[in-house]
Amino acid sequence: MSDRDVILGRVRRALADVTPDGTPYEAALPRDYLREHGERSLARTVELLAENLADYRALVHRCAGVPELSALIAGLLAGRGARSVLVPPGLDGAWLADTGAEVTRVADEAASTAAELDRVDSVVTGCAVAVAETGTLVLDGSPDQGRRRITLIPDHHICVVRVPEQVVGSVPQAVARLDPRRPLTWISGPSATSDIELNRVEGVHGPRTLEVVLLGDA
Amino acid sequence: MSGTSGGTYLGMPAFPEAAHDAVRDTTLRGNLRHATHTIRAKRAHAVAEVSDWAELREAGKRIKDHTLRHLDRYLVQVEETVTAAGGTVHWAADAEEANRIVAGLVRETGESEVVKVKSMATQEIGLNEALEAEGIRAYETDLAELIVQLGKDRPSHILVPAIHRNRGEIREIFAREMSEWGRPAPEGLTDSPAELAEAARLHLREKFLRAKVGISGANFVVAETGTLVVVESEGNGRMCLTLPETLISVVGIEKIVPTWRDLEVFLQTLPRSSTAERMNPYTSMWTGTSDSDRADGPRTFHLVLLDNGRTDTLADEVGRQALRCIRCSACLNVCPVYERAGGHAYGSVYPGPIGAILSPQLRGTGSEIDASLPYASSLCGACYEVCPVAIDIPEVLVHLRERVAQGGTATREGAKVVLRPAKGHAAERAAMRAARWAFGRPGALRAGQRLASRTRRLHPRTLPGPGRAWSESRDLPPVPAEPFRDWWRRTNGGEDGAK
Structure with missing residues (x-):
């Protein structure tokens, strides 16, 4: 007998006391918890996102439009002395318009090795959703975000969130917006650990500097 | 390195003897007290932030209970959805079979080293030791697991396996051992947590960059979509899940949730319960593999579904609730017994209150340590209060005590067995008989x-x-x-x- 049959047989015998129940799952499961914690205006939701991002040591910037964004990104890259930046294939070219040619653009290519990506200083991406209550950015591998590894290996990640349209209040709202068939990465602050005396320390394997730009008027 | 066999540390004495030495170790007592008290207050704060905690807890409990009551159906569904997404599903009835499958899969790749994401399931089955016997070196990449591996030590906490070590001891281990495994610790390493984290970053980076095979567990498997979820902090998980060409995930059969939407509950309760954060730094979710030109991550994905005593636990009507556990470790952090005795005394990768009900069910109560674990509690109930899936740990402890003292029926490896009353409880049984006689007259x-x-x-x-x-x-x-x-x-x- 295969281990599959063994396990399924054991499960069925173990559940001999359970009476079969045909109630559909969603009907059998009351979800009495909240969709969102408290009522907030859109502007307040964006503000909360900024607060919670900052609380977990992300550096938060705001700008109203693309021209301003382009200057901001150029300044952030220059401020770190970045000589190269990873660019996902679908990133709006205007975002990097002010970034000079001295900063090498590195494309997100399947053929790149991890060691090559390790030599790149920064990465600029968009995002899929941002969650205000938890200060979380979710990337789903869309063309403006690229493969998961490009936001992992460089030590400096600049993530642009379009506000208010990409911002949701809560985790349930984020889950509803996301497509599970895409590879998803939920990011809440820079890489951190609680492994030394159960205290949060920033900066282990992922980017140690996370900068979030809230782009828009809200 | 300490040997494990089916999750039992060889020659482990009963809890009272093991705890006896631990409570006299003042450094250990200090380290545990400091860590557990820090996290306790923070958890309370993180939980108080959400006004619907009770409802989230109830929903989590019901989702897990429903899954367990229909586990055969959901297991088959996971097999279908993971396979449809391009993964390969394997079934392992016990630790030995799981280790055999994983070792075989690694050998097929031609590689002799793997990088590992912290995983309780692979700890439980002693995978690292099994791989080593096959000539395959497994590198632990979680900071605390690294500390344990470098220190030739055993884990003492579910979330923070090196909780028994303070920063000074960690510095010592890094300075002494890192060179044996790869890049040495930086010169002049101090015991500041930031420097220690930096040392781990440098030491492990070369291993991540060259790794061809990653091994992980999973916090959740979504039956509806075939999605696996790994919740972590450091980014070592993301490294292992995205950089290698082959990914092997070993997952206990109780980790399933029925629908994608169910994650909205656990992504709120797990981080707040475990590290007392609104959200942990990184959560990865992936559904099979993709072979398009936009392929992202491993091209080959294997899921090993592990039983190893879980179906025996499921057969116990009182004890099966232990399978709801999402391994947050909140119960360890509030437990007065754990705080004093430390994790090693529990003789299992699952220490603390949850370990005291999980180990004797996964492994049976045959060994001295397992028969003593249900007694490693004052029944104060703090563990039940903080449990995000409302496992009534004291209820199960009392149930297991009864089984140990009186014997009775249980399920082992799928078969019903009748257990004899354990030795050493004769006086207890005599006292209870006398009490019954007196109260009846x-x-x-x-x-x-x-x-x-x-x-x-x-x-x-x-x-x-x-x-x-x-x-x-x-x-x-x-x-x-x-x-x-x-x-x-x-x-x-x-x-x-x-x-």
Whole structure:
């Protein structure tokens, strides 16, 4: 007998006391918890996102439009002395318009090795959703975000969130917006650990500097 | 390195003996006290932030219970959805089979080293040791697991396996051992947590960059979509899940949730319960593999579904609730016994209150350590209070105590067995028999109580004979001058106001 049959047989015998129940799952499961914690205006939701991002040591910037964004990104890259930046294939070219040619653009290519990506200083991406209550950015591998590894290996990640349209209040709202068939990465602050005396320390394997730009008027 | 066999540390003494040494280790006591007290207050704060905690807890409990009650159906669904997404599903009835499958898969790649994301399931089955026997080196990449691996130590906490080590000890281990495994620790390493984290980053980076095979567990598997979820902090998980060409995930069969939407509950309760954060730094979710030109991550994905005692636990109507556990470790952090005895005394990768009910069910109560674990508790109930899936740990502890003391039926490897009462509980059984006899005979009870009251000045302060050990650290309850029943009768139930 295969281990599959063994396990399924054991499960069925173990559940001999359970009476079969045909109630559909969603009907059998009351979800009495909240969709969102408290009522907030859109502007307040964006503000909360900024607060919670900052609380977990992300550096938060705001700008109203693309021209301003382009200057901001150029300044952030220059401020770190970045000589190269990873660019996902679908990133709006205007975002990097002010970034000079001295900063090498590195494309997100399947053929790149991890060691090559390790030599790149920064990465600029968009995002899929941002969650205000938890200060979380979710990337789903869309063309403006690229493969998961490009936001992992460089030590400096600049993530642009379009506000208010990409911002949701809560985790349930984020889950509803996301497509599970895409590879998803939920990011809440820079890489951190609680492994030394159960205290949060920033900066282990992922980017140690996370900068979030809230782009828009809200 | 310490040997494990089916999750039991070889030659592990019963909990009281193991705890005996631990409670005398003042450094260990200090480290544990510091860490557990820090996290306790923070968890309470993180939980208080969400006004619907009770509802989230109830939903989490119900999702897990529903899944367990239909586990055969959901297992088959996981197999279908993961396969449809491009993954390969394997089934392992026990640790040995799981290790055999994983070793075989690694050998097929031609690689002799793997990088690992922290995973309780692979700890439980002793995967690293099994791979080593096959000539495959497994590198732990979680910071705490790295500390344990470099220190040739055993894990003592579910979330933070090196919780028993303070920063000074960690510095020592890094400085001494890193060079044996790869890049040495930086010169002049101090014990500041930031520097220690940096040392781990440098040491592990070369391993991540060249890794061809990653091994992980999973916090959740979504039956509906075939999605796996790994919740972590450091980014080592993301490294192992995205950089290698082959990914092998070993997952206990109880990790399934039915629908994608169910994650909205656990992504709120797990981080707040475990690290007391609104959200942990990184959560990865992936559904099979993709072979398009936009392929992202491993091209080959294997899921190993692990039983290893879980179906036996499922067969126990009281004990099966332990399978709801999402491994947050909140129960460890609040437990007064864990805080004093530390994780090693539990003789299992699952220490603390949850370990005390999980290990004796996954492994049976045959060994000395497993038979003693249900007693490693004062039944204070703090563990139940904080559990985000409302596992009534004290209820299961008492249930397992009964099984140990009285024997009875249980399921082992899928078959019903009748357990004999454990040795060493003869006095307990005799006392209970005597109590049953006395409570069934009011006259005898009254006579006995009066005799006890009249002779109370003569009572010794400690028990003689076999009872001495028990009364060594406990005061015998004082006997009142007048039995309660006599007082009740004399004062008309206290209504006469008489003393």
